Amino acid sequence: MRVVISTIIVNYNAGELLRSCVDSLLNCPLEIEIIVIDNASRDGSLDALQGLPCVRIIRNTTNVGFATACNIGARVASAQFLLFLNPDCSFKPGALAGLLDAMNEDQSVGMTGGFITNLDGTEQAGSRRAVPTPWRSFVRVFGLGRFSDRWPRLFFDFHLHSQPLPDCPIEVEAISGACMMVKREAMQDVGEWDEGYFLHCEDLDWCMRFRQKGWKILFVPSAQIIHALGVCGRSRPVFVEWHKHKGMIRFYKKFFRHQYPGVLMGLVVVGVWLRFGLMATYYSARRAGRALGFGCDE
Helix, strand or coil: CCCCEEEEEEECCCCHHHHHHHHHHHCCCCCEEEEEEEECCCCCHHHHHCCCCCEEEEEECCCCCHHHHHHHHHHHCCCCEEEEECCCEEECCCHHHHHHHHHHCCCCEEEEEEEEECCCCCECHHHEECCCCHHHHHHHHCCHHHHCCCCCCCCCCCECCCCCCCCCCEECCEECCCEEEEEHHHHHHHCCCCCCCCCCCHHHHHHHHHHHCCCEEEEEEEEEEEECCCCCCCCCHHHHHHHHHHHHHHHHHHHHCCCCCHHHHHHHHHHHHHHHHHHHHHHHHHHHHHHCCCCCCC
16 A cells, blocks of 8 residues: 555654554554654663564664754655654544545645643643744743733734634644644745754744745644653753753744844843743752752652
8 A cells, every 4th residue: 555644753762652652653544654763762762663564763873853853754754744743642543634634625734733632631732823923922921911801912822722622623823843744745845844953943943934835734623642741851851941942042033033123132032041041940959859859859
């Protein structure tokens, strides 16, 4: 049978979650190939995949980052539709077919994403969202979204998960990079993932570029994906926060430099790094507390 979907999974010490992710794909009735790009994991997570059908493993000697690993996988993929999936995700029955059906409904759809939930079934914030412009991020950080009822355009929160779940696929500005299905034709038009990002914000970058090229992005509420958010990066939280904030600055400068005066963009950059300093201090203090036996566990 002809492969319909090529799934690219970037793995970095995902442990048992990687096998669970692959199993959820193998239970899908669609003809798929699974490409695992491993960024020099040291936890033995690949051992559980040995001998599985339709699974190809590419081992990087170093951690090259998420975007670079995605591009490596896409270059060897054979299908018309490419699914970029985190190893800490697993599909509910019918979810993969739902993403594919939504993709085929309209030729102008270039990307689809599903209803991404936490382990307890609640929707994750990044599942459907608007683009987090510097102003929208400012609104969220300082809790100004509470004024949105009075001034909705001014104090708009870019996360949409608090809104009612739609009953059919809807167009959105951005979805989560934890699960993205894209049309190969669209990717060839838009270009590969930006390898200037190491971890975080590369998904927002891609969504921006898809929309700039006229491709629609759909959120498919019937396609449920469970995402164990943060599990893979839990052992190195400061490392993750560093790259997250570095990615934010790259994203802001790349897409909003001309909309914000130089001084204002400078203030945005300072604010991002101040936020990183606070997060790094928090995680360092929590680790020190655990070491001293103060009970600061998750």
